[in-house]
Amino acid sequence: MQKLEALARDAQQLASGLDAANGGPANASAHRTIRVLPLTENETEVARQMQICNACRYCEGFCAVFPAMTRRLEFGKADVNYLANLCHNCGACYHACQYAPPHEFAVNVPQAMAKVRMDTYSEYAVPSFMGALYKRNGLTLSLALAFGLALFLVLGVAMNGPLFGTPLAGNFYAIFPHNLLALLFGIVFVLASVSLGVGVTRFWKDVSADTGSAAAQGEAISEATRNALTLKYLDGGHGDGCNEADDRFTLARRRFHHFTFYGFMLCFAATVVATFYHFFLDLHAPYPFVSVPVLLGTLGGIGLLIGPAGLLWLNLKRDPARGDAAQKPMDRGFIALLLLTSATGLALLAWRDTAALAWLLAVHLGVVLALFATLPYGKFAHGIYRSAALLKSSIEKRQANSLKLGSE
Numbered sequence: 001m002q003k004l005e006a007l008a009r010d011a012q013q014l015a016s017g018l019d020a021a022n023g024g025p026a027n028a029s030a031h032r033t034i035r036v037l038p039l040t041e042n043e044t045e046v047a048r049q050m051q052i053c054n055a056c057r058y059c060e061g062f063c064a065v066f067p068a069m070t071r072r073l074e075f076g077k078a079d080v081n082y083l084a085n086l087c088h089n090c091g092a093c094y095h096a097c098q099y100a101p102p103h104e105f106a107v108n109v110p111q112a113m114a115k116v117r118m119d120t121y122s123e124y125a126v127p128s129f130m131g132a133l134y135k136r137n138g139l140t141l142s143l144a145l146a147f148g149l150a151l152f153l154v155l156g157v158a159m160n161g162p163l164f165g166t167p168l169a170g171n172f173y174a175i176f177p178h179n180l181l182a183l184l185f186g187i188v189f190v191l192a193s194v195s196l197g198v199g200v201t202r203f204w205k206d207v208s209a210d211t212g213s214a215a216a217q218g219e220a221i222s223e224a225t226r227n228a229l230t231l232k233y234l235d236g237g238h239g240d241g242c243n244e245a246d247d248r249f250t251l252a253r254r255r256f257h258h259f260t261f262y263g264f265m266l267c268f269a270a271t272v273v274a275t276f277y278h279f280f281l282d283l284h285a286p287y288p289f290v291s292v293p294v295l296l297g298t299l300g301g302i303g304l305l306i307g308p309a310g311l312l313w314l315n316l317k318r319d320p321a322r323g324d325a326a327q328k329p330m331d332r333g334f335i336a337l338l339l340l341t342s343a344t345g346l347a348l349l350a351w352r353d354t355a356a357l358a359w360l361l362a363v364h365l366g367v368v369l370a371l372f373a374t375l376p377y378g379k380f381a382h383g384i385y386r387s388a389a390l391l392k393s394s395i396e397k398r399q400a401n402s403l404k405l406g407s408e
């Protein structure tokens with residue numbers, strides 16, 4: 001351990017020496033990117049492990065984290081937050097590491113990164129108290145909010161008529177007027193978008209000082225978008241996938257993420273098309289089973305059943321040693337809301353022509369509202385911060401490495 005620490009010290013001195021030797025304005029600007037802020041305990045642990053990894057570099061080809069690490073010899077708060085959000089907890093470096101516990105170096109990069117990542121969600125969240133609340137009680141908060149909102153809407157329906165009245169042939173707007181729904185969901189959607197937007201802007205300002213030329217930015221944006229949409233790094237860097245319960249590789253996580261992401265996007269597309277129909281074509285719901293909004297929503301709902309169910313199964317069987325136990329309730333809270341959203345949505349579609357329409361609709365709307373309200377504070381935020389980190393990585397790759405020591 002002492003040898004590695006000495007190596008890290010030498011590396012830092014070397015970095016200072018290089019800067020002094022080069023000494024130009026470019027290096028001065030590189031120094032301005034380092035924010036001298038005290039590290040938290042979790043960030044200090046990531047910085048410690050990154051210094052060991054920087055001396056070892058065995059895992060360089062596994063993911064984007066290690067090439068980004070080799071561009072640094074010291075790890076400030078911004079670097080640690082950036083690297084933590086670039087990591088997607090595939091576990092490859094833990095299962096490959098000769099310094100993992102019980103070795104005295106106790107290197108467990110996925111776990112250390114997961115702890116910092118979770119701190120990121122609450123640190124950058126707006127309002128921050130919601131982030132802190134969700135961080136501590138994600139599953140309870142998600143279920144309680146979904147149950148409370150569903151109950152509120154069910155009671156609202158019951159006060160205005162029978163819960164099991166005459167079948168309304170799927171006419172939702174006879175129960176909740178269109179404008180009321182548009183206003184309610186519009187407000188929650190805008191609040192969630194603003195909260196996420198402010199959070200990721202603050203994150204971006206912290207981690208990214210130099211974004212390079214416009215041409216390089218264009219290339220970087222296109223590469224990062226491709227990497228995010230294909231979940232490139234969930235192939236483990238070798239195409240065989242991530243580790244889950246043990247040393248074996250599997251592409252299951254990548255596939256379930258794809259079902260979840262594209263399921264969510266199809267449901268979103270169904271809502272956009274239905275809104276277009278309503279306002280621009282004067283075509284009002286309920287739409288036939290064979291219509292664009294219903295087909296998109298049905299396919300999306302099925303994707304949102306398969307994906308989250310698979311992710312929950314993987315979450316339950318994943319090797320606990322490499323994860324952050326404190327993060328499980330938050331992960332499961334988000335997965336539970338996705339599952340409930342798709343299950344109640346498909347049930348509503350299946351029984352929309354029956355007397356159960358009113359309470360099925362109230363329950364589904366309550367769950368969707370809870371999902372939207374918690375989007376900025378949990379696992380959904382991971383997708384946004386990770387995309388920002390991938391963009392930073394793509395930009396950084398196109399810039400000269402001032403250390404001239406890396407292996408990219």
Ligand code: SF4
Nearest residue numbers: 053056057058059097
């Ligand atoms: S995780 Fe372990 S094996 Fe991989 S680079 Fe770090 S110290 Fe080396």
Ligand code: SF4
Nearest residue numbers: 063087088090091093
């Ligand atoms: S857990 Fe996977 S993504 Fe994270 S640093 Fe290790 S190899 Fe990279």
